[in-house]
Amino acid sequence: MQDVVAEDKKWFMQVYGSQPVVFVGGEGVFLRDALGARYLDFSAQFSACSLGHNNQELVNALKDQMERLICVSPMFVTKERVQLARMLARLAPGGLGKCVFGCTGSDANEFALKVAKCYRGGGKIISFWRGYHGATAGAAAATGKAETIQTDRRIAELLPAGFIHAAPPYCYRCDFGRTYPECELFCLKFLETQILHEGEERIAALIIEPVFAAGGVIVPPDGYLPALRRLCDKHGVLLIFDEVVTGIGRTGKMFACQHWNVAPDILVSGKALTGGYIPGSAVIARQDIGEALDSVVLHGHTHSAYPLMCASAIKNLEIILRDRLCEHARDVGEYLKSRLLELKSEFPVIGDVRGIGLLQGIEIVRDPSTKEPDHELGHVLFEDFLSRGLITELESRKNLNNCVIVLHPPLITQKEHVDMAIDIMRRSFRACLGTRRSET
Numbered sequence: 121m122q123d124v125v126a127e128d129k130k131w132f133m134q135v136y137g138s139q140p141v142v143f144v145g146g147e148g149v150f151l152r153d154a155l156g157a158r159y160l161d162f163s164a165q166f167s168a169c170s171l172g173h174n175n176q177e178l179v180n181a182l183k184d185q186m187e188r189l190i191c192v193s194p195m196f197v198t199k200e201r202v203q204l205a206r207m208l209a210r211l212a213p214g215g216l217g218k219c220v221f222g223c224t225g226s227d228a229n230e231f232a233l234k235v236a237k238c239y240r241g242g243g244k245i246i247s248f249w250r251g252y253h254g255a256t257a258g259a260a261a262a263t264g265k266a267e268t269i270q271t272d273r274r275i276a277e278l279l280p281a282g283f284i285h286a287a288p289p290y291c292y293r294c295d296f297g298r299t300y301p302e303c304e305l306f307c308l309k310f311l312e313t314q315i316l317h318e319g320e321e322r323i324a325a326l327i328i329e330p331v332f333a334a335g336g337v338i339v340p341p342d343g344y345l346p347a348l349r350r351l352c353d354k355h356g357v358l359l360i361f362d363e364v365v366t367g368i369g370r371t372g373k374m375f376a377c378q379h380w381n382v383a384p385d386i387l388v389s390g391k392a393l394t395g396g397y398i399p400g401s402a403v404i405a406r407q408d409i410g411e412a413l414d415s416v417v418l419h420g421h422t423h424s425a426y427p428l429m430c431a432s433a434i435k436n437l438e439i440i441l442r443d444r445l446c447e448h449a450r451d452v453g454e455y456l457k458s459r460l461l462e463l464k465s466e467f468p469v470i471g472d473v474r475g476i477g478l479l480q481g482i483e484i485v486r487d488p489s490t491k492e493p494d495h496e497l498g499h500v501l502f503e504d505f506l507s508r509g510l511i512t513e514l515e516s517r518k519n520l521n522n523c524v525i526v527l528h529p530p531l532i533t534q535k536e537h538v539d540m541a542i543d544i545m546r547r548s549f550r551a552c553l554g555t556r557r558s559e560t
């Protein structure tokens with residue numbers, strides 16, 4: 121494996137950082153490395169691989185489609201694209217009715233921002249600190265994780281202007297030092313002040329993840345999204361939900377916003393939309409907003425809406441609905457959370473356990489009373505989990521003052537897999553904390 125890792129360093133730009141593991145196969149919730157070791161995949165290609173690895177039904181649907189028709193320029197209609205658009209319009213909340221397809225979450229967010237600006241005749245975009253919306257220019261400008269691109273002088277000029285960042289509903293580390301529910305959602309009162317200072321007529325839209333994923337699995341308190349919807353309506357601001365991570369069953373509903381019965385004006389889906397084997401994304405807009413864009417040729421990619429992507433998403437959605445994987449993700453997710461809470465009671469370095477459905481996070485701190493993040497321990501744990509056969513995601517940023525290990529396994533994960541993961545985590549916590557004690 122070490123040779124391949126060394127070759128990778130030579131030939132591939134190391135923009136993701138590389139772990140010293142080379143995967144060669146996968147089955148269900150497991151990946152297999154070149155030496156034959158098995159790993160529980162609780163990252164699932166950053167939430168994309170919803171049906172697990174090597175799902176034969178999805179693979180066969182892709183094979184069928186490949187033998188029939190793969191490539192058609194997006195200027196032509198295909199049955200697959202119509203079928204997927206109709207399906208998404210039926211599944212989306214609040215009568216959202218008109219779709220366009222893309223390749224990644226980033227380009228779908230770009231399109232959503234363009235749609236909103238065109239519909240409103242221009243205007244600024246409000247987004248949130250700690251939110252993540254992608255790596256392309258507009259999506260990166262909306263992103264509120266400053267160290268990714270905003271603060272890198274060499275590339276920061278790629279970012280467009282006109283983005284305003286607001287405080288996220290991160291109750292564990294409230295930017296205003298308040299506590300829910302006594303705060304009466306002070307963050308939204310402050311947001312309203314921001315809107316008024318900017319001038320509501322100069323704001324096109326607000327984009328938010330219903331549950332912030334990469335920012336550290338931030339689940340808003342119950343009243344937040346309904347109140348945000350009212351605030352947007354009051355000031356004529358379009359509401360965009362970035363459900364690139366949270367959509368397609370991840371949180372136990374088809375779309376996370378359905379937990380709070382709140383519908384956006386524009387909804388963005390990606391990652392797990394296709395089941396993750398091939399890339400694909402979608403923007404689903406209110407009918408009138410979508411219609412206003414019908415005559416504007418402003419955006420698109422060579423691979424937008426190609427039949428193979430549409431066929432993959434259709435089959436993936438059919439399987440999720442037939443096998444009731446949203447309900448399954450809710451049940452197994454609740455179980456995962458309860459087991460993580462057990463770990464929290466054993467290891468005080470777990471400051472918080474947060475999440476919904478199969479998107480859960482544990483916040484790593486030096487001391488739960490100070491909540492000081494422990495970035496070093498987070499890294500050690502992440503690598504130790506991996507060495508013991510558990511793949512997770514680490515979101516650890518010093519300038520954002522938090523360190524969260526994110527768990528988002530495939531929707532097909534069973535309780536026995538959760539038990540295996542918890543067992544690895546427990547052994548790892550004991551080993552890493554024990555080593556640390558013996559070093560001091």
Ligand code: PLP
Nearest residue numbers: 224225226252253254362364365
């Ligand atoms: N939106 C959210 C909430 C994400 O987490 C991501 C990626 O992690 C994106 C958008 C960008 O998606 P992609 O990496 O497919 O461009």
